[in-house]
Amino acid sequence: MAKPMLLVILSLNLFLLSINDVLSCNKHEQDSLLTFISSHPPPHNLSLNWSPSTNCCHWQGIACASRNGAPRVTHLWLPEKNLSATSLTLPSLPFLAHINLSHNHLSGLLPSLPPRLLTLDLSFNSLFGPLIRTLPITIHTLDLSSNRFNDSFDPSFLLPQPSNLLIFNISTNSFTSSNPSSICNISPLVKILDFSMNQFIGPISPSLAQCSNLQVIRAGSNSLSGLLPRDLYTLTRLREISLHNNQLSGPINTAIVNLSNLIILELHVNQLSGEIPQNIGLVSKLEQLQLHSNNLNGTFPPSLTKCTNLTTLLLRNNFFNGQISTFNFSKLQRLQAIDLGNNTFYGNIPDTLCLCKSITAIRLAFNQLSGEVPPCMASLKSLTHIFLTENQLSNVVGTLDTLKHCQNLAVLFLNICFNDERMPDNNDLLHSDTFKNLQILTLGGCQLKGQISTWISKLKKLKVLNLSFNKLSGAIPAWVGSMPSLYVLNLTQNSLTGEIPREITRLPALISDKSSTDMSHLALPFLYDNLQYNRLFNLPRSLKLGSNSLSGRIPTEIGQLKLLQVLELSNNNLRGSIPEQLSNLINVEKLDMSGNDLTGEIPKSLTKLHFLSAFSVADNDLEGEIPKGGQFETFGIGAFEGNTKLCGDVIHRSCGGAIVINRPRPYEEKDGGSKSLWYYMQLPLGLGYFVGLVGGTTLLFFKSW
Numbered sequence: 001m002a003k004p005m006l007l008v009i010l011s012l013n014l015f016l017l018s019i020n021d022v023l024s025c026n027k028h029e030q031d032s033l034l035t036f037i038s039s040h041p042p043p044h045n046l047s048l049n050w051s052p053s054t055n056c057c058h059w060q061g062i063a064c065a066s067r068n069g070a071p072r073v074t075h076l077w078l079p080e081k082n083l084s085a086t087s088l089t090l091p092s093l094p095f096l097a098h099i100n101l102s103h104n105h106l107s108g109l110l111p112s113l114p115p116r117l118l119t120l121d122l123s124f125n126s127l128f129g130p131l132i133r134t135l136p137i138t139i140h141t142l143d144l145s146s147n148r149f150n151d152s153f154d155p156s157f158l159l160p161q162p163s164n165l166l167i168f169n170i171s172t173n174s175f176t177s178s179n180p181s182s183i184c185n186i187s188p189l190v191k192i193l194d195f196s197m198n199q200f201i202g203p204i205s206p207s208l209a210q211c212s213n214l215q216v217i218r219a220g221s222n223s224l225s226g227l228l229p230r231d232l233y234t235l236t237r238l239r240e241i242s243l244h245n246n247q248l249s250g251p252i253n254t255a256i257v258n259l260s261n262l263i264i265l266e267l268h269v270n271q272l273s274g275e276i277p278q279n280i281g282l283v284s285k286l287e288q289l290q291l292h293s294n295n296l297n298g299t300f301p302p303s304l305t306k307c308t309n310l311t312t313l314l315l316r317n318n319f320f321n322g323q324i325s326t327f328n329f330s331k332l333q334r335l336q337a338i339d340l341g342n343n344t345f346y347g348n349i350p351d352t353l354c355l356c357k358s359i360t361a362i363r364l365a366f367n368q369l370s371g372e373v374p375p376c377m378a379s380l381k382s383l384t385h386i387f388l389t390e391n392q393l394s395n396v397v398g399t400l401d402t403l404k405h406c407q408n409l410a411v412l413f414l415n416i417c418f419n420d421e422r423m424p425d426n427n428d429l430l431h432s433d434t435f436k437n438l439q440i441l442t443l444g445g446c447q448l449k450g451q452i453s454t455w456i457s458k459l460k461k462l463k464v465l466n467l468s469f470n471k472l473s474g475a476i477p478a479w480v481g482s483m484p485s486l487y488v489l490n491l492t493q494n495s496l497t498g499e500i501p502r503e504i505t506r507l508p509a510l511i512s513d514k515s516s517t518d519m520s521h522l523a524l525p526f527l528y529d530n531l532q533y534n535r536l537f538n539l540p541r542s543l544k545l546g547s548n549s550l551s552g553r554i555p556t557e558i559g560q561l562k563l564l565q566v567l568e569l570s571n572n573n574l575r576g577s578i579p580e581q582l583s584n585l586i587n588v589e590k591l592d593m594s595g596n597d598l599t600g601e602i603p604k605s606l607t608k609l610h611f612l613s614a615f616s617v618a619d620n621d622l623e624g625e626i627p628k629g630g631q632f633e634t635f636g637i638g639a640f641e642g643n644t645k646l647c648g649d650v651i652h653r654s655c656g657g658a659i660v661i662n663r664p665r666p667y668e669e670k671d672g673g674s675k676s677l678w679y680y681m682q683l684p685l686g687l688g689y690f691v692g693l694v695g696g697t698t699l700l701f702f703k704s705w
Contacts, residue, residue: 281306499552
């Protein structure tokens with residue numbers, strides 16, 4: 001038995017040696033690959049196993065196949081390897097068919113390409129320049145997304161004619177053209193087209209209909225205009241239409257029901273008008289319907305209940321109307337996010353929403369809904385976000401008693417809902433499991449009476465608390481300072497009395513950034529200071545105590561809040577001097593102490609606050625020279641008016657008594673009687689989709705919450 005076994009082993013070894021010999025890569029190709037990697041080296045901690053002494057067909061990211069009886073390199077697959085080069089050059093590999101160098105640090109123009117190339121993925125690099133190099137006729141997949149390509153896009157310079165292209169992605173570049181969809185005249189076989197996030201203009205070409213196999217069309221975030229072409233509705237294989245963030249206008253044609261395979265329809269942030277086709281339910285495979293931020297009107301189409309696969313329904317910021325309580329949501333069992341905000345729906349909150357057990361986010365804000373929050377909402381165990389701001393709801397106690405059972409609730413917006421009721425203070429809300437995951441609580445503008453309730457102190461994950469524009473009285477409780485995650489506190493426009501508690505200057509999340517990131521991305525965006533936020537982390541860290549009856553001195557310990565960006569103490573009865581320690585607020589962008597009884601000088605150290613863009617100490621009893629330098633060079637006269645003992649160039653009052661005539665300062669009117677731009681308009685902080693004037697009316701203020 002030993003000899004036969006030995007013969008088997010010897011035969012197997014000879015076979016393996018012969019296989020290894022067959023798969024040994026071409027010497028020229030191996031040298032070319034080594035030259036390539038030396039010109040595009042990865043960092044040492046991500047070095048590849050490329051060694052001249054080993055078979056290159058076994059190297060990481062390399063694959064070979066037999067061509068004309070010999071192994072040749074066919075795959076160069078090195079995504080996310082931190083390869084770098086200022087000028088990308090590819091190895092000389094005549095049989096190379098698949099290239100993936102995505103998510104690296106490669107720069108330069110599009111290089112010469114192998115003649116047999118099938119797949120090219122160079123996405124997420126820094127390649128630039130126009131696309132004027134003709135691709136190989138064999139290519140079927142091209143992804144050049146997320147680079148720095150520019151110039152006018154002309155597919156005739158890039159694609160061979162005829163073309164076998166199936167997947168084409170040039171999204172997130174800087175291409176310009178008036179007709180990107182003309183690619184269908186050259187590549188009628190294409191299935192996926194992605195032109196999104198470029199600078200394309202003009203209407204969508206009817207030539208799109210030439211792509212009869214098209215399954216995905218993405219052209220969002222450009223400047224496309226005109227009507228949705230009727231030929232679009234003839235592409236019956238379409239599974240996704242994403243044309244959001246453009247300037248498209250006109251109605252959604254009823255012919256959309258022909259797209260029976262459609263799963264995603266994203267037409268939001270355009271200028272579309274008219275009604276949603278009443279038979280939209282015939283597009284029964286629809287999972288995502290995003291039509292928000294248009295000029296659409298009409299009622300809620302009852303046929304939507306036939307779209308039983310629907311997970312996302314976003315219709316906010318339109319002109320929809322009708323009695324929403326008559327719509328039966330019970331068949332939408334997969335629904336996860338619904339946004340009907342900023343329309344004119346009326347009636348009660350539909351009980352049938354309670355039957356959507358998968359729902360995580362509900363926005364019904366800025367409508368004309370009435371009645372109470374239905375008790376059945378206590379059964380929505382997956383609910384994390386609910387926005388009910390500015391409706392005609394009642395019974396705040398019952399609302400919180402219902403929603404406390406939604407154990408995953410993280411965002412609760414209830415502004416301008418419950419008029420002239422009492423602040424809930426029932427003992428049931430003190431239980432440790434009540435709202436244990438809540439991170440945002442807003443009850444502003446409800447004219448609630450009473451005191452700040454103790455149950456709020458149990459909300460260990462709370463980051464944002466807005467109780468502004470109510471009738472709350474009494475002192476600010478000391479326990480506020482021990483809330484571990486709180487970094488936005490808004491108590492503006494109440495009847496609070498007493499001193500600013502020193503405990504509030506110990507808020508951990510305003511001293512060091514150790515707060516949890518449980519909710520880095522919100523399921524639905526919200527507005528704050530007329531700016532839209534998708535991430536809670538980006539919200540300015542704020543302490544707003546203005547327009548109360550607070551007295552005493554500004555605590556010197558407030559300088560400990562080094563992460564604070566907004567401090568508003570205006571229109572109170574605060575006295576004493578401005579603490580020198582405010583200069584320790586190195587991140588503060590807005591500082592308002594106007595309308596108090598402050599005395600003494602403005603600390604010169606405040607000029608060190610390099611991020612300070614809005615400042616006011618108007619209407620106090622300050623004296624001495626206004627500091628010079630830093631951001632103080634940008635503040636107008638309005639920031640200091642009402643302090644007759646102040647002097648300085650900015651208010652045209654010499655500290656020796658003479659009137660100073662000087663050039664107008666930034667943001668001043670030319671007649672010399674100006675106020676700072678911030679004083680008049682309350683310039684909002686941050687960046688967002690909706691930049692507007694803040695500080696106009698109470699209503700506008702609360703729409704920001």
